[in-house]
Amino acid sequence: MSDCDLTPDRLRDHAGPLLLVPDAVLAPDGPWEGHAAVVAGGVFRAVGPAGKLEREHPHLTPLRLPGHLLLPGFVDAHHHLTQSFGAALAFGEPSEIFRRVWVPLEGALDEEAVYVAAKLAALESLRGGFTTVAEAGTRAPVDVELVAAATRDAGIRCVLGLICNDDNDGDGTGDTGAMLAEAEKHLARYAGEELVHPSLAVSVPEAATDRLLTRTARMAAEAGAIVQMHVNEHLAAVERSLVRHGLRPLEYLHRLGALGPQLLAAHATLLTPREVGLLASTGAAVSYNPVASAWKGNAVAPATTLAERGVRFGLGTDGTRGDAFRLADAAEFAQRIAYGLATGDSSCGGGWTWLDRGSRGGADAVGLGARTGRIAEGAAADFLLVDATAPETALSADLPWELVRRANRDQIRAVFTAGRLRLWQGWPVDWDGPALVARAAELAREVRLRAPVVRAHPVSADAWAVRP
Known part of the structure; x- marks a missing residue:
């Protein structure tokens, strides 16, 4: 599949297990190029060289993700x-x-x-x-x-x-x-x-x-x-x-x-x-x-x-x-x-x-070392698909350093937890994120009005107005 075929429906509704083939997988010992991962039942069933996994799972249609990295969820x-x-x-x-x-x-x-x-x-x-x-x-x-x-x-x-x-x-x-x-x-x-x-x-x-x-x-x-x-x-x-x-x-x-x-x-x-x-x-x-x-x-x-x-x-x-x-x-x-x-x-x-x-x-x-935090066989499929073609990372010569100092959250295309697609390009796929944010804004104003909060300093606009 081409990059334009990468859609939430393909990731969410693809029949059976997922065989993900990104440009690289960020493994515990560093980035692995040419690797793939099989996701089924909420966990990584296999992680290894893409060609090997494709041969071992001929019943799966590879979801090719050019320009993307497969990272463990933070x-x-x-x-x-x-x-x-x-x-x-x-x-x-x-x-x-x-x-x-x-x-x-x-x-x-x-x-x-x-x-x-x-x-x-x-x-x-x-x-x-x-x-x-x-x-x-x-x-x-x-x-x-x-x-x-x-x-x-x-x-x-x-x-x-x-x-x-x-x-x-x-x-x-x-x-x-x-x-x-x-x-x-x-x-x-x-x-x-x-x-x-x-x-x-x-x-x-x-x-x-x-x-x-x-x-x-x-x-x-x-x-x-x-x-x-x-x-x-x-x-x-x-x-x-x-x-x-x-x-x-x-x-x-x-x-x-x-x-x-x-x-x-x-x-x-x-x-x-x-x-x-x-x-x-x-x-x-x-x-x-x-x-x-x-x-x-x-x-x-x-x-x-x-x-x-x-x-x-x-x-x-x-x-x-x-x-x-x-x-x-x-x-x-x-x-x-x-x-x-x-x-x-x-x-x-x-x-x-x-x-x-x-x-x-x-x-x-946090006590979940045996369950999550890595891309590895048997671990929970909690992971990110990150667009590596953005200007911040496209020329990378040292991927770990680039991700730490230059990567941005707007490069996160998809977020999976327990093998399920949860967010696509920053928003939920199965519930109304904007509606929640709107309701939160209303409730936050009400709560702040009735909470006996005591601040040591005024808000920045008020402080600016009375500056010497």
Whole structure:
């Protein structure tokens, strides 16, 4: 077939399994030219040289994709799906804004607003090349099934966190037993689902009792799930832990036995050499969130050091913007500015590091390493078809670097999750994306009016008007 024959109907309605023949497949060890993939039953049934697969599957009509790349879908290792109505409220704000912005905003969401906000965030993520998101848990006073339903309906894979805080006030009076019972129900509720994968979440270590931190770590490990937790995100969080426990957050978790492969530590921007060693020795994972550091943080996680020390980590947006290529670019750029310039490191991990951590490494960090994040036989068919003929990549001599520094999300022609076409040229193929965006705009205005949000700075237009 010619390039003009590449249509959503051909990809969505093609009878039987798909035999995709792109110009190149981005495999775990780099781009493979002249390779193809067979997709059936939601997984990659075979990946290998195109001629070999065509001979082995003579009953399949090859879908030839000249000028296109087959890439694994990206994994957003840290998201807050129900914060999408307030994304711009974080602009120009100092760190530790969760008390002033996110808690009141999510508290003002009703059931419809939660569903629409989460589905809007899922749509943005799919448009940006993410096929999996790790939802860190909503504070909205609703059943998290609304978030699960939104991601299912959007067609994105979701690691769904349930916030299990039992000591928000720091007085130890929370009902730990009831919270642990809810956690157990959550893990059982979504066990075995195709697109929704349960996880537990604790906002920050000091929001939970020792008993809860220990028990949730054990429960998640036994269930093959993860515990998502904001750790060492800001100076204030580290200082609170030092005052309360005499230990930094990661040291405290290690003392409790809660630091292990089940932990996904979001941000981890302020790490001592000892803490890097604890992460490496216990197998805990990190979500490196470079855009969040730039927008509202006070430090950048030492991701290149983590990579060299063998620490598991993925890339997360923290809900800033659902654009995987820009996230990969930010991941390399932040390392260059924060560490590379001072040491003369002009590579800072190389382009391949950030593509790998944005896909395979991210899948591993969120507990789905055996399921997604790579183009390989037996893996879930979560992938992108990317137009490589755009000016940004047409002359490529180093594809991984080009994809990190120059590729754009408008080059993503198709997004597949679990073997199904979900988006074509940026919009859903089986539900009304523009209608959702329109409704989200209406609801967002209503929610922002009733939410008691407190900003430290005026919006940019007002600030410009009163400039000296």
